[in-house]
Amino acid sequence: MNLYHSKIHRSLLVKDARTQQRNNAELRFRAYGLTAVSVGIVALVILLVSIFTSGMTAFQQTKLQVTLELPEAKLDKKGQRDLVAMKKVTTIGYFKVLGDGLIAQLERLGIETGLKAKEVREILSKESAATLRNAVLADPSLIGSTVTMEFLANGRIDGYFKGRVDRASAQLDKNVEPGQLDIADALAERRLMYTRFNFNFILAPDASDQRPEAAGLGVAILGSIYMMLVVLFVALPVGVAASIYLEEFAPKNRLTDVIEVNISNLAAVPSIVYGILGLAIFINMAQFNQSSPLVGGLVLTLMTLPRIIIPARAALKSVPPSIRDAALGVGASRMQTVLHHVLPLAAPGILTGVIIGLGQALGETAPLLLIGMVAFVREYPAAFTSDSGLFGEASTALPVQVFNWTQRADPSFVERASGAIIVLLVFLLIMNALAIFLRRRYERRW
Amino acid sequence: MAFAKTTLSTFALCAVAGASCARDNVQIAGSSTVLPYAAIVAEAFGENFDFPTPVVESGGSSSGLKRFCEGLGDNTIDIANASRPMKEREIAACTAAGVTEIIEVRIGYDxxxxxxxxxxxxxxxxxxxxxxxxxxxxxxxxxxxxxxxxxxxxxxxxxxxxxxxxxxxxxxxxxxxxxxxxxxxxxxxxxxxxxxxxxxxxxxxxxxxxxxxxxxxxxxxxxxxxxxxxxxxxxxxxxxxxxxxxxxxxxxxxxxxxxxxxxxxxxxxxxxxxxxxxxxRPLYFYIKAAHLDVIPGLKEFAEFFVSDDISGPDGPLAEYGLVSDPELEATQDLVADEITK
The missing domain is CATH 3.40.190.10 (Periplasmic binding protein-like II)
Known part of the structure; x- marks a missing residue:
């Protein structure tokens, strides 16, 4: 009996100690992997749930309907409907007229308030005075008549309908009185106050700390779109040209090696560094406008370039050499080989890289801090004006708006910041879906 | 300082050409304490005047004053917000860059x-x-x-x-x-x-x-x-x-x-x-006097900021938490007469 025979006795159905050990090790290994995956999923779920629970309410806004008289004595003293004279009445004056209108409406409806006039007025958003003023200036014939208009409710009242404010917290809060909540309830009962989908959250510009209810993402979305256009139209040609040259034409020598290493290093440079570079080059030297999407886009282009070149080169590399050889063999020039055969085949891979690069650029905040895009901007930036050129007007960007809103004192901005994150995530999702679609649709394997 | 000179000459061109200046909005940067007040005023200014709403950046008093002192011209800011008075060495930096006429405006207390x-x-x-x-x-x-x-x-x-x-x-x-x-x-x-x-x-x-x-x-x-x-x-x-x-x-x-x-x-x-x-502590903003004639709306904005309607004890800034300045009237005169430091 030798050792070999002693082993062969064993049944296939009974595992020996070593097999058992190896099987256990594999089971543990799988468990580790599964734990790692579930940690990731749990983190993602917590993140999404917390953002969506606090942010979805930003897409709803409480409004109220007020029927009020527009007294000529207050809004156009001279009675000549002269716009220049009428503009002298500021929003402060309009807010009083509007507030008096609300008080009169409450009286007509028989709603007892027991509050001071000022407190009743403050059920309305400060933005509502601007709404009324703009309506009157657009149509001066409204003066003297009775109009019914929809106005934003104050952020605290809005918070009451969204569950952020209750009577106990209102007692402590200096900016809202429980009595105002009673009025809000009474108005809601008569369907004069209601919560509706808030298109203005997407369309309106930012608002100051005193009127969180009016703040929107319009300027930020526009700024982000402009910047992405700049990145696309600068980084795509430059990045593709650089990668084609490096991959197809450049001689393999020390210089190209150095360039190659540097591109890989640039991809890992912290983005804030590009902000400093952008400030020095585009604002101080080239004299482009501060806070403009042009400068922001160029800075993000610098940041995105290596992140486009690396996948573009990988895509070019994955085109089999036989295709190049065949093209060259039938007499095509090297340029024809690249443009007619290699580039079209590499295009899906390059586009995927570009879109993912754009996605990263879209979510970038740090470099924009230094070029003045973290700002309070209310004017929609025009794509082109003769004064400030292409994309030269001040604007903000989506991630910057999130950063900006998280710093505001009023708690209503928490909801708005989370809402902005949701919008940003939707944009990123669309871009990534596009990348996946392009890859699936056009990718070829050899 | 050839660079400063080019900046200055383009700026002069801009002044001569008047309306065709590259920037038509007021640009503000500085203290994050003053930021909410400046944003409230900018918003009200934009909706009540025919000028565009000023752009207000944050970043802190020191960084705002540093940018303020970078020089004159279109691509420098017009107003710096500060939660402290300007320091000697900041004034020196301003002077070195050609920003010699500075109007100091105290808006109230925090x-x-x-x-x-x-x-x-x-x-x-x-x-x-x-x-x-x-x-x-x-x-x-x-x-x-x-x-x-x-x-x-x-x-x-x-x-x-x-x-x-x-x-x-x-x-x-x-x-x-x-x-x-x-x-x-x-x-x-x-x-x-x-x-x-x-x-x-x-x-x-x-x-x-x-x-x-x-x-x-x-x-x-x-x-x-x-x-x-x-x-x-x-x-x-x-x-x-x-x-x-x-x-x-x-x-x-x-x-x-x-x-x-x-x-x-x-x-x-x-x-x-x-x-x-x-x-x-007092809160301030600083205006470049040389920009007053060039940037449309700058003077109107400064005057609007210190007006009784805005910075007075019943104005929106006081409502937000600013302690209004008892000497506001003197400040209004100072802005109206463009009295530099």
Whole structure:
């Protein structure tokens, strides 16, 4: 009996100690992997749930309907409907007229308030005075008549309908009185106050700390779109040209090696560094406008370039050499080989890289801090004006708006910041879906 | 300085051409304390005037003034917000870059308050309490020893035995300077520690003051380099925490925070404007006089900012938490007449 025979006795159905050990090790290994995956999923779920629970309410806004008289004595003293004279009445004056209108409406409806006039007025958003003023200036014939208009409710009242404010917290809060909540309830009962989908959250510009209810993402979305256009139209040609040259034409020598290493290093440079570079080059030297999407886009282009070149080169590399050889063999020039055969085949891979690069650029905040895009901007930036050129007007960007809103004192901005994150995530999702679609649709394997 | 010259000449061209200047909006940067006020005024300015709404950037007093002093021209800011007066060396930097005519506008005062979680204990402090709680070394029986206090009761027997845990603004904030000078240093003087340090170091007053405001580093005093929302989050998470806030921030979060009195005075707009509440500071903005004729709406914006409707005691800024300046009228004249510093 030798050792070999002693082993062969064993049944296939009974595992020996070593097999058992190896099987256990594999089971543990799988468990580790599964734990790692579930940690990731749990983190993602917590993140999404917390953002969506606090942010979805930003897409709803409480409004109220007020029927009020527009007294000529207050809004156009001279009675000549002269716009220049009428503009002298500021929003402060309009807010009083509007507030008096609300008080009169409450009286007509028989709603007892027991509050001071000022407190009743403050059920309305400060933005509502601007709404009324703009309506009157657009149509001066409204003066003297009775109009019914929809106005934003104050952020605290809005918070009451969204569950952020209750009577106990209102007692402590200096900016809202429980009595105002009673009025809000009474108005809601008569369907004069209601919560509706808030298109203005997407369309309106930012608002100051005193009127969180009016703040929107319009300027930020526009700024982000402009910047992405700049990145696309600068980084795509430059990045593709650089990668084609490096991959197809450049001689393999020390210089190209150095360039190659540097591109890989640039991809890992912290983005804030590009902000400093952008400030020095585009604002101080080239004299482009501060806070403009042009400068922001160029800075993000610098940041995105290596992140486009690396996948573009990988895509070019994955085109089999036989295709190049065949093209060259039938007499095509090297340029024809690249443009007619290699580039079209590499295009899906390059586009995927570009879109993912754009996605990263879209979510970038740090470099924009230094070029003045973290700002309070209310004017929609025009794509082109003769004064400030292409994309030269001040604007903000989506991630910057999130950063900006998280710093505001009023708690209503928490909801708005989370809402902005949701919008940003939707944009990123669309871009990534596009990348996946392009890859699936056009990718070829050899 | 060939570069500065080109900037200046393009700027001059812009002035001659008048309306066809590359920028038609006012550009503002600076203190994050002044930012909400400037944003409120900018918003109201944009909706009531035919000029575009000014762009207001944040970033802190120092960075704002640094950009302000980069020179004249389209791509430099017109107004710098600051939560402290301009320093000598900043004025020198401005002069070197050609920014010689500066209008200093004081818009009002900002109170600095001490607040804790609304569900916790109520406090009434004196500067000495804060010195004894937070200073690196304190005076005990005639000798300076490393701060042994661990609870508020050890600091002052009248206070609850709550562990010491404070959140103070980091050193990049203008608020920190005010906190050091008007609270910690005053406490140092009141407890006699300053005298003891001066006696020990041979009469070097400056060094002694620096020693006074050195805070302990054992984790009891936490520097907050972010903004007040971060301080609030820390206090909500830690009921023992006491934070340093601006009055306006507290007024917007009275349902989460309770404010402590300082030397027996409750901080509010009235007590600060009367000068009773001891911890406050003036807020400023600085205008480049050379830009007044070039940037459309700059003068109108400055005048609108200091008008009674906006900065007065019943205006929106006071409502938000600014303590309006009793000498506002003088400031209005100063802006109207463009009187430079």
């Amino acid at each position: 109170g600095i308050v001490f607040a804790s979680n609304i569900e916790g204990n109520a406090f009434s402090f004196t500067p000495s309490d804060w010195f004894l709680a937070l200073s690196d070394t304190i005076l005990v029986d005639g000798a300076m020893i490393s701060n042994p206090n661990m609870t508020w009761a050890e600091v002052n027997a009248a206070m609850p035995a709550q562990p010491l845990q404070t959140f103070v603004p980091g050193t990049k904030h203008g608020t920190r300077e005010v906190f050091e000078e008007q609270v910690i240093l005053q406490g140092c003087i009141a407890t006699g520690a300053l005298e003891a340090i001066v006696a020990a170091n041979g009469g070097d007053m400056n060094q002694a003051e620096n020693d006074c405001i050195a805070l302990r580093t054992d984790g009891i005093s936490v520097d907050i380099d972010g903004d007040y929302t971060e301080t609030l989050a820390r206090i909500e998470a830690n009921p023992d925490g006491i934070g340093v806030f601006g009055l306006a921030f507290y007024e917007n979060n009275t349902n989460k925070l309770q404010v402590a009195t300082m030397s027996g005075v409750v901080p509010n707009v009235e007590s600060i404007s009367a000068g009773e509440y001891p911890v406050s």
